[in-house]
Amino acid sequence: MDNESETQVDSSASGRRDPGWKYGRLVNEKDLNTIICIFCEKVTKGGIYRHKQHLVGGYRNAKKCRKCSKHVREEMEEYMSSKKNQKEQMNMGSEYVNEDLFGLEDEDIGEEINSRTNVTNISSGGSNRGGSGGRTFSSKKPRQKGPMDHFFTPNAEMVVQNQRNGKMNQTTINDAYKKEARERACTLITRWMYEAAIPFNAVTYPSFQPMIEAIGQYGVGMKGPTFHEVRVTNLKKELALTKDLMKDHMVEWGKNGCSIMSDGWTDRKERTLVNFLVNCSKGTMFMQSIDASSMIKTGEKMFELLDKWVEQVGEENVIQVITDNHSSYVMAGRLLELKRPHLYWTPCAAHCLDLMLEDIGKLPNIKRTLERAISLNGYIYNRSGLLNMMRRFTGQRELLRPAKTRFATAFITLSRLHEQKNNLRKMFTSSDWLDSKWAKEQKGKTIANIVLMPSFWNTIVFCLKVSGPLVRVLRLVDGEKKAPMGYIYEAMNRAKDAIVRSFNGNEEKYKEIFNIIDKRWEIQLHRPLHAAGYFLNPEFFYDKPEIEHDADIMSDLYKCILRLTRDPAKQEKVVAKVSLFTNAQGLFGNELAVRTRKTRAPGDFVFDDDNLTWGDVARAAGAEEARFDTRARARASSSIIPPTRGIASSSRTLPSYSLIDEDEDGDMVDSADEEDGEGYKCGDGNDDDDDFVDLEEE
Known part of the structure; x- marks a missing residue:
């Protein structure tokens, strides 16, 4: 003690x-x-x-x-x-x-x-010894973080944004060390990506840099997320975050309206699956995927399914329901419009355009040319030695070019064949081909005749002239960035103009093609929403005064106002405000508004009293577009309309042309003169027109 x-x-x-x-x-x-x-x-x-x-x-x-x-x-x-x-x-x-x-x-x-903070003596023998027999390395303890650091650590997303804005660019004496440390970190990050087979473009995702910043803020010794945290803990957090995001979208549905999109596809088990998505000015939100194998063939069943989704989203919030053109969907859409008088059923624009290309492909001359092109590709791609020879002559360029739809792939492949026309002819007249075993086969001789046949290349040029503009419109409506509702009408007009110019106004050459286009347009693709969106798009309206005097367009505009605006008093108010738009009065005549007619989204314009916006009128006509993008042209060679994720979009997986390797019947040799392949460009110095006929996708 x-x-x-x-x-x-x-x-x-x-x-x-x-x-x-x-x-x-x-x-x-x-x-x-x-x-x-x-x-x-x-x-x-x-x-x-x-x-x-x-x-x-x-x-x-x-x-x-x-x-x-x-x-x-x-x-x-x-x-x-x-x-x-x-x-x-x-x-x-x-x-x-x-x-x-x-x-x-x-x-x-x-x-x-x-x-x-251990001091370790390292000698050549690997043991700890005192004196001068070994070197001494000391690890310095990093600055310890306490509870107050929680309040003063900046938000990772804000730090990344400041770095992008150049607000944190400061040179220090440690820059050389930081450069070396960054290279070491990047090496380890990329090595992990290589091992896990992560796509390289993952580093461009907006969430990538904030992740790196958060790791740096933690400091030395951070343990990565465990398998359980990735699979369960943080997945639940992301689900909760998505539900919160959904709340913001639901508010937007009630405020400005939305479109329900039905996107059907078939999986490897031959099940028909239908994805339901809701599009509004905040973007597109995936809702649910349903196995519709038992109901896809029946219009009444599909009507019940669509009606259930309208009820779930809220009828007062829905402007339109978009589906493909399957007969059961057509019936379901008509039944839906009868039951719900204040919304529209709209067929998928991408599917309609694909059906146009299919109808064009059924014309005898075009059908025969497509079959020959398929036979040519099939013969080459089914023989590895011949395929390698083809790649040597084409500079490693392929003849096949997949597209988003079945028939677009066929016509884009024709474009590739036309591009390699001279190289293919050189190959089939070269000693490499003549000395090969394939040149002695009957099938090989038939394929060589196809390549050397003038009529084959002439018909390819004809196909490109009529399909090129339509493929460009297809790319517009099946894009990924914003809804093209206000552009489809103008896009179809420009496509037809491009076809006319490609044939120098010779109606006999394109009359049959126009009959096919007009039939699909009038019966399926054209809807009042398209005309109203065209009218309410300032990019076109003020450059074309004739729009206001087009009876069909004005009729469709008033149909939309009557159908989508339930309150008669508001209908009158919308009509009164439309007159301000047509006369460029009030805010529409403002110098800034005039200057930005071609660059601002229509929904950004506001009326004088601020109670009714341009977006209200546009949404009443179904022309509302997502505001996170503008209509600025990305580059001179791109489409006049940026590639968009339209409300008429479709990502359906369709079967592609199979590569057929068989003999052709009949005489394929034609001595007709060859047409200039550049004619299908039909350019007149206007880049906008060329955009509709360039088949190559970026």
Whole structure:
């Protein structure tokens, strides 16, 4: 007891408040790490924290004192437990806190740092030795983060945004070191991507750089997410985040309206699956995927399915329901319009255009040319040696070019054949071909005749003249960025104009093609929403005064106002505001509004009283477009309409042409003169027109 009281006095005198000092003494007053237990004379070298573990017992790193009295052990255990609770209360953000340092007195912290900052003597023999026999490396302890760092650590997304805006570009003396450290980190990141087969464009995702910034803010020693955290914990967090995002979209549905999109496709098990999505000015939100195999053939069943989704989203919020042109969908759409008189059923524009291309492909001359092109491709691609020969002559260019739809692929492949026309002719007249075994086969001779046949290439040029503009419109409506509702009408007009110019106005050459286009347009594709969107698009309206005097367009506009605006008083108000738009009065005549007619989204314009916006009128006609993009042209060679994710879009997976390898019947040799292949471009110095006939997709 004398030793105990003596130590307690020494502890008090030296200002040490930890009760563990009452039951231990220092071997050397200058060494706080080496303590002798007053009960068993056991020497511990881990500081006061390790000494308390020795007294309490049950710790892996300290042997339990056999002579310590029960009340001392209980005192130490209670003290250590209280300190642990204090640490947990102070730990407000574990990712910013070094949890091992909380609950320790000054001496404990010093001991913890000393125990972690090891000095290692490395000699050539691999053992620790003193003196000059080895080199000494010391690891410096990084700055410790406490609970206050949680409040002062900047948001990772904001840091990335500031870096992009150039607000954090500051040169320091550590730039050389940072460059080396970054290269080392990038090497490890990319190595992980290679091992996990992660696509390279993943580094362009908006979430990538904030992830890197958050890791850097944590500092040294961060442990990555576990399999369970990725699969369960954080997946649930993302689900909750998506539901929160859905709430914002639902508010937008009620405020400005929305479109329900039905996107059907067939999986490998031949099941018919239907994806339901809802599009509004905030973007497109995936809702659910349904196995519709048992109902896709019945119009009444599909009507019940569509009607259920209208009820779920809210009839008052729905402007239109978009489906493909399957007969069951057509019937379901008509039944839906009968039951719901204030919304539209709209067939998928991409599907309609694909059907146009299919009808054009059934014309005898075009059908025969497509079959010959398929036979040519099939013969080459089914023979690896011949395929390698073809690639040598074409400079490694392929003859096949897949597109988003079946018939677009066929016509784009014709474009590739026309591009390689001279190279293919060189190949089939070269010694490589003539000396090969394929030149002696009957099939090979037939294929060579096709390539050397003038009528084959003439018909390809004809196909490109009539299909090129339609493929461009197809790319417009099946794009990914924004809804093209206000552009389809103009796009179809320009496509037909491009076809007329490509034949120099010779109606006999394109009359049959126009009959096919007009039939599909009038019966399926054309809807009042398209005409209203065209009328309410300032990019076209103010450049073409004749739009206002087009009886069909004006009729469709008023049909939309009557159908989509239920309140008669609001109908009259919308009509009155439309007159302001047509006369460019009020805000529409403002200098800034005039200057930005071709660059701003229509919904951005606001009426004078701020109670009714241009977006209200546009949405009433179904012409609302997502505001996260503008109509600015991305580059001179791109389409006059940016590639968009339209409300008429379709990502249906359709079967492609199979490569057929068989003999052709009949005489394929034609001595007709060849037509200039450049004619299908039909350019007149206007880049807008060329955009509709360029078959190559970026």
